[in-house]
Amino acid sequence: MTSRVTVGTSECEGIHTAATLLMIDFLMLLQRDHRDLESGLDELLKAETVVAIRTALDGVRLGLTAHAEAEDIVLYSALAEAGTPEYLEHLIGHTRDAHLAQEGALAFLVCAIPGSQMWKDRAHKLRDLVHLHALYEEHEVVPAIREVAPAVYDTLAGSFATERLRQLAMLQPSLPIFVPELARAFA
Numbered sequence: 001m002t003s004r005v006t007v008g009t010s011e012c013e014g015i016h017t018a019a020t021l022l023m024i025d026f027l028m029l030l031q032r033d034h035r036d037l038e039s040g041l042d043e044l045l046k047a048e049t050v051v052a053i054r055t056a057l058d059g060v061r062l063g064l065t066a067h068a069e070a071e072d073i074v075l076y077s078a079l080a081e082a083g084t085p086e087y088l089e090h091l092i093g094h095t096r097d098a099h100l101a102q103e104g105a106l107a108f109l110v111c112a113i114p115g116s117q118m119w120k121d122r123a124h125k126l127r128d129l130v131h132l133h134a135l136y137e138e139h140e141v142v143p144a145i146r147e148v149a150p151a152v153y154d155t156l157a158g159s160f161a162t163e164r165l166r167q168l169a170m171l172q173p174s175l176p177i178f179v180p181e182l183a184r185a186f187a
Ligand SMILES: [Fe+2]
Pocket: 068, 071, 095, 099, 133, 137
C-alpha cells in the first residue's frame, strides 16, 4: 500500500508553482489523476486486511471526490466563458451525470461488507465507471474544449489544479473507527 493512491497527485502538489502550472497541459493533469484513481481502485481490490482496505478506500474516496468536484466547477466555468456552445454543454452535462453515477457507486461500495462478493462486485463496478468515464473525458470532452475554445482551454490546467487542492483541503480522511462487521470479515 502506498500513499500515491491516497490523494493521487499529492506527491506533486507541493512543487506546483505558478511557473510549472503554466507549462502543464489540462489533459495531462486529468490523465495523471485518472490513472491514479484506477490504480487506487486496483489496490482496493487487492487489499486483504482491514487497515489496507480502509486506507485504500479512503484514498479512493478523497481522490475521486476532489477530482470530480474540481472538474465540475472548472468545466462549467469554462463552458460559461466559451459562450455556452450547445455541443460543449451536452458533453459537460454527460460528465456531470457520470460523476453522480460514480458517487452513487462509491456509496453502494461503502455500504457493502468488505471482502464479500457484493463488495468486490461493487468495487469492480466503480472501477469500470471510472475507467470508461476517463476515456470519455480524454477522447471526447477535452479535445472538444480545446478545439471550440482554445484560449479558455489554456487556463484550465491552473484552474483545475487550484480547485482540486481546495477540494482536498475541505475533505476529511475517515476517522479510525471500530466496525464489528469489518473486523469479523477478516477474523
Ligand atoms: Fe470526470
